[in-house]
Each structure stands twice: as structure tokens, then as C-alpha cells.
Amino acid sequence: MNLLITNARVVDPSQDLDAKLDLLIEEGSITRVDKKLKANVETFDAGGLVVVPGFIDLHTHLREPGQEHKETIASGTMAAVAGGYTAVCAMANTVPPNDERAVTEMVLAEAARHGACRVYPIGAVSKGLKGEAMAELAELHAAGCVAVSDDGNPVYNAQLMRRALEYCSMLGIPVIAHEEDANLNEGGVMHEGFYSTLLGMGGIPAASEETLVARDVILAKATGGHLHVAHASTVGAMDAVRHARRSGVKVTCEVTPHHIALTDESVQSFSTWLKMNPPLRSADHRDAILEAIADGTVDAIATDHAPHHFDEKNVEFDLAPFGVIGLETAFGVCYERLVRAKVIKLPRLIDLLSSGPARVFNLPGGTLREGSLGDITILDLDARYEVTNTFRSKASNSPFIGETLHGRVVATIVGGVVRFDGRAVAEPAKRSRKKP
Amino acid sequence: MRTQSSALRSKDLLGIEPLTPEEITLILDTAEGFKEVSERPVKKVPALRGQLVINLFMEASTRTRVSFEIAEKRLSADTLNFAASGSSVEKGETLIDTAENLMAMHPDMIVIRHKHPGAPKMLADRLPASIINAGDGAHEHPTQALLDAFTIRERLGRLQGVNVSIIGDIAHSRVVRSNIHLLTKMKANVTLASPPSLMPAEIEKMGVRVVHSLDEALEGADVVMMLRIQLERQGKLSLPSLREYYNTFGLTPERLRRANEGALVMHPGPMNRGVEIASDVADGPYSVILEQVTNGVAVRMAVLYLLAGGHLVE
Numbered sequence: 001m002n003l004l005i006t007n008a009r010v011v012d013p014s015q016d017l018d019a020k021l022d023l024l025i026e027e028g029s030i031t032r033v034d035k036k037l038k039a040n041v042e043t044f045d046a047g048g049l050v051v052v053p054g055f056i057d058l059h060t061h062l063r064e065p066g067q068e069h070k071e072t073i074a075s076g077t078m079a080a081v082a083g084g085y086t087a088v089c090a091m092a093n094t095v096p097p098n099d100e101r102a103v104t105e106m107v108l109a110e111a112a113r114h115g116a117c118r119v120y121p122i123g124a125v126s127k128g129l130k131g132e133a134m135a136e137l138a139e140l141h142a143a144g145c146v147a148v149s150d151d152g153n154p155v156y157n158a159q160l161m162r163r164a165l166e167y168c169s170m171l172g173i174p175v176i177a178h179e180e181d182a183n184l185n186e187g188g189v190m191h192e193g194f195y196s197t198l199l200g201m202g203g204i205p206a207a208s209e210e211t212l213v214a215r216d217v218i219l220a221k222a223t224g225g226h227l228h229v230a231h232a233s234t235v236g237a238m239d240a241v242r243h244a245r246r247s248g249v250k251v252t253c254e255v256t257p258h259h260i261a262l263t264d265e266s267v268q269s270f271s272t273w274l275k276m277n278p279p280l281r282s283a284d285h286r287d288a289i290l291e292a293i294a295d296g297t298v299d300a301i302a303t304d305h306a307p308h309h310f311d312e313k314n315v316e317f318d319l320a321p322f323g324v325i326g327l328e329t330a331f332g333v334c335y336e337r338l339v340r341a342k343v344i345k346l347p348r349l350i351d352l353l354s355s356g357p358a359r360v361f362n363l364p365g366g367t368l369r370e371g372s373l374g375d376i377t378i379l380d381l382d383a384r385y386e387v388t389n390t391f392r393s394k395a396s397n398s399p400f401i402g403e404t405l406h407g408r409v410v411a412t413i414v415g416g417v418v419r420f421d422g423r424a425v426a427e428p429a430k431r432s433r434k435k436p
Numbered sequence: 437m438r439t440q441s442s443a444l445r446s447k448d449l450l451g452i453e454p455l456t457p458e459e460i461t462l463i464l465d466t467a468e469g470f471k472e473v474s475e476r477p478v479k480k481v482p483a484l485r486g487q488l489v490i491n492l493f494m495e496a497s498t499r500t501r502v503s504f505e506i507a508e509k510r511l512s513a514d515t516l517n518f519a520a521s522g523s524s525v526e527k528g529e530t531l532i533d534t535a536e537n538l539m540a541m542h543p544d545m546i547v548i549r550h551k552h553p554g555a556p557k558m559l560a561d562r563l564p565a566s567i568i569n570a571g572d573g574a575h576e577h578p579t580q581a582l583l584d585a586f587t588i589r590e591r592l593g594r595l596q597g598v599n600v601s602i603i604g605d606i607a608h609s610r611v612v613r614s615n616i617h618l619l620t621k622m623k624a625n626v627t628l629a630s631p632p633s634l635m636p637a638e639i640e641k642m643g644v645r646v647v648h649s650l651d652e653a654l655e656g657a658d659v660v661m662m663l664r665i666q667l668e669r670q671g672k673l674s675l676p677s678l679r680e681y682y683n684t685f686g687l688t689p690e691r692l693r694r695a696n697e698g699a700l701v702m703h704p705g706p707m708n709r710g711v712e713i714a715s716d717v718a719d720g721p722y723s724v725i726l727e728q729v730t731n732g733v734a735v736r737m738a739v740l741y742l743l744a745g746g747h748l749v750e
Contacts, residue, residue: 196636197637200553201554203636270554316558317553318552319552
């Protein structure tokens, strides 16, 4: 629980810090941040490396309980620490869903036993994720849920969304909205645009996301509740969030690494590794995401880590489940596409991965201030590597296999304990299966 | 100097999009030679003797399945027809498992019709056999576009500069996509017409003119290609009624007069008489609909022959 990190470049956006410093962690908390610290404890020489507050993922599907063939709390949190995450927020769409405290408690107990990082459960908005009756939100919150969401299922009933926003304002937690009016999709499997036309595939228009974002920012304004827009992916979603926030509405949003890095053009390969919801959008939408990241509209980068079994994805594009994994590639992809591509500077990226998420869900961490959690990520910005199918996640449905990236997670420290050490850990055996 | 292709580059025919104009010309020229075979008393050549072709039809088909089978038989191939119903597909076997099991019996080619776009590519990426796309969802139907082009070229003597108007359910049609690829590669002028609710997003970027009026589409057309209204593929939200569709976009003898003198009337079938086309037009003097079917056999013989490694014999 005690650790001294020396010779580090410390980047902490929560206090506008970017300096060469040492850090001392005692009893799981950061006790000193200063020059040339000395202590008779285990020492991590971070010469040439960058030390940042541990990453926090607002949107992770750990699949446990119920779909352990895709991922477990153990494997998902192993993937998380390998990606620099010291905490993940576990989405409610498990089997059974996290719509009552027994499930929340089971997730927390399993995380305490087998989790490599902190796990913050997200409760369901509605019983059974059915969009009909409100779940017992106060009890879910009391049991440890940090937010509520029917993620995967949009809340179609405007009255339910309105009441949930009202009710959660009492609890001080956000309602996370998966914004999609599936009536507009007609069996859509990819972004509706030139490429869906070219490929003859059913389209998911930007409007299906934007119409519900527009409705929900109006409801957030009317109720004073906190709306958090999950995986925002379109020009109109960004505009609606930006406009609403300017007029004082309590609305935040996250974007995913795959929407930052990829566009619908790549779906021409018909690879089901590129199928997720919201879908990869066209370049104009991707550019709007980059603009919103640069101008501060985006609060957090969240992975929407959605593991699926190989067999489930090894089918026709139309039949494959939506979702890609993202925990282990998020930093490299974002460092490559945002910092090296000069969209933003490193401290802003760290803010989006760490301090920002902590702020949005009011979580501990996201800072290296003395007295805060000893949750720390250590990065090598110069490392250049090819993404290979050697994930700690049970799943391998990553759209980034084969990409060359810069910026590697060297170590992840949770509560002062090194949970991932990329200096020494042997790579797991390569799986030979070709991606669909 | 333009080089003349004498063989196809790929082992598969997944669509028209990957083909070069030279490859398209090669297939059409080869088909001309094969058309004559069907007119002989003994309608058979030994080109594919000893080769096994599996026709994997996972979706209903009359014309295409029969046409492929005839083409295979006229080339002396061994053929096997496989339909989804009555097979292990009904027991939940995946497409890849089905295909790999068929592959274990060493077919040389697999002709696949499937309702999901990209299914032929899935097989082509995994199997050593030549894969021929006989229609995948609303993506491509390359042999249909080739037989359409063969028919136009035979009747009008060229493809370049020909004004082709395609009218109907553009959104759900694989035929239209393959035809757009083929006709634009061969420098024909393509006009699409349908109500906006049946026109897919940004299709004009494929290099076509888009109109929403039948009369506008017919004006100056050398070829009028009608598409079936695929009622089974849409809810009731894209069109009010078949009656209204016929009154606004149905091709009648009166409206056809706006097209150029002697304009060809084409339809890939199956037709809905009285919906997109009046019987007087379908059976009329300018209709080449049954010629399309005849030419389909020759074009498919050419595709099978060339993919098997055959060359154009001058």
C-alpha cells in the first residue's frame, strides 16, 4: 500500500500541474507530491515516463452476472488496468439487469473479491430495462450505484425520463441516456449515409440519436436534473449539448475512442468488429466530435467496452451483436488521434480520461492532490507498437487490431498497489483466429 | 494504350464495384460466344467437365437459380443445389459452418444467394473455392447487371453514352447498385427515379442523376429499367398504396412515349404487373424482358468459365 514514484513527469489537469516531481503513496492515498522525495518503501522509477491520475471509464460492460462467456468482472477489470483504468463504471444491462440492490451488491462483492480495479455499478432506470416502471433508484444509489441508465435501451417514454431526472436530482446522480429512436432505423446496422447506400445495409440515421438528445436536454432543463449523454456521436448531438449547457442546463456527455478514430468508410470490409451502436459515423460527424473535444463540450472519453464472444461476432454483419471492446486500446488510440494529431494537448486528454469522468459522476480520484486516492497511471508516450490480439479481456472484438499506435500504459496503480506492470508482465499467448 | 483483359483478376465475383471496365468487356465478349451454344441442338460444351459447382441459395429465387444451373450444365460442370429450407440452417447452423462443411467436399465454385449484404465476401475471405455472388441483400447482384448490359449492348450496339433510367424501389434493390457500378464504369448516363421515401441516402454520390418524377426520368431515355416494388421489405411507412404508386410511377404505354423512339423496356423480374409496369408495356414491342432472361444464361456461362481460369478465345 506504500509506494514511492520517482523521476516522473507528473501531469495532473485537476490542478494544472505539469512538472518533474516524485509521489509518495501511503496507506493507499497520495500523501506527498514534491521534488526529490525519500522514503523507505518500494520505489517505482518512472524516469522518462509520465504519471497521471488513474483513468476512469464511465461506460463499461463487464457482462457479469449472466454473460460470463463474454466477460467477467475479473477479466474485465484486468483489461481495465492493462488500459490504465483504475476504476470502471459497470453498465446495468447484465442478466439479470442491475435493477435491484441484490444485483448491485453482488457486483460489488465480486469486484472486491476478484476485481483488479475499482468498480462503480450503474443502476437501471427502469425495472427490467423495460422503460415502463421506475426501478428503486434510491435503494440502488444507497447500495452503491453512481448513476442510472437503461443503456442499450433508449428511454422512449418521455414521462419516465422526466420523472427519473427529477428523482435523481434528489439523489445527486446523473441519468445516463442511450439516445436512439429506433423507429427511424428500419433494422439499421450502420450509419445511414453514402456507405450504407453503397453496401445496401440498413441505416441508423444521425437523426435517430439527435431527436432524443434534443428531447432530453429539454427535459433536463425542465427538471433541473443531470442528463449525461452516453456515446454522443453526431453533429446535432454535440450542438444540442453545447447549446443547452450555454443556457445553464445540467448536461454532460461522453464520446468513445472508436468514434474519434474511425468512420463508416471502414465498414466496406463488412467486418463485424466494426459494428457497434451508435455506429461509426461519416467524417463530418467525426469532425464534429473532434471539435467538441477541443472546445470543451465533451466532458469525458468513455470506452463503451462491449465484449462479445468470437462465435457471436463470426456471423453475417446484419446478425452480429453491436459492440466493440475498448479498455485496452483507449489511451493509445486517443493519444494517436488527438494529441499526436494535434487536436488537443496531453493535459486535456488526461482530463478527458480521468479528471473529467470523476467530475461528471462525482467520483473519488481523477486527481493527484495530496490526500486523494492512490490511483495512478504511468505512461510511456514514446512507445510505438502494433495492437495485437493479446487482450486481457475475454473478448477480442477490437476494431484496432493491426493498428500502429504510440503511447503505452506502463503501469496502473490502484490504491497504492501496482495492479498492472507492463515492464514485467509476459504477454499472454497469441490467439490465432482471424477477425471477421 | 488501353490493355485488353484476357482473364479476371479475382478468384471471385462478389460485385461489379471491384471490376475494371476491361473485365466487364471481357465478360460480355465471352458471353457472346456462349450465347450461340444455347442455340445448338446439343447445348453443351466441355469447359467445366469434372468441376463441382454448388448453388447455395439461402433466399428464394427462380430466375437466377435456374439460370445458373443451366449455365453450369451447359458447361458440363457437376452441380448441386442447396437451399436453406430442409438443411441444417434450420437447425441453427451458421453460414460459415455450413460453407466450411460444403468446402470439405471440395467444390470448385460456390454460387451464393443470401439475404444479408456481405455474406458472399465472408465466404470468399475464408474459402479457397471461387465465390459467385448471386445477390446479397440490397448490396449487389453482379450477374444481373452483366446480363442487363449484355442486352443493352446487343440491342443498341454500345453502352457508352446510352441514357438509362432506372425506376422503382431504389432503396431495397441490389440490382440497381450493381447496374449503377456497371453503367457508370462503362460511361453510360444513369438516372434514378422514385418517391424520395424509396431513395437511399446520398446515392447521387455514386455518379447518377436523381429525380422524383417518372416523366422527367423518361424524357430522353434510351433504356427504361423498371424495378419491382418490394412490398415484403418495407412497412407501410414508405408508400401510401400500390394504387397511388401505379398512378405516379407505374409505366404505361402513354407515359413511355416520353422516352426516346425505340427505347428498350427492361425488368429484372419478378414483375408486379399493374404495380410498377402495365402489362401492355411488359408484353409490348419494346420490351426485352424475356431476352434478358435468355442472355442471363450466356452471361453466367461466361462468368463461370472465366473464373474457372478460362480465357477469351478470339
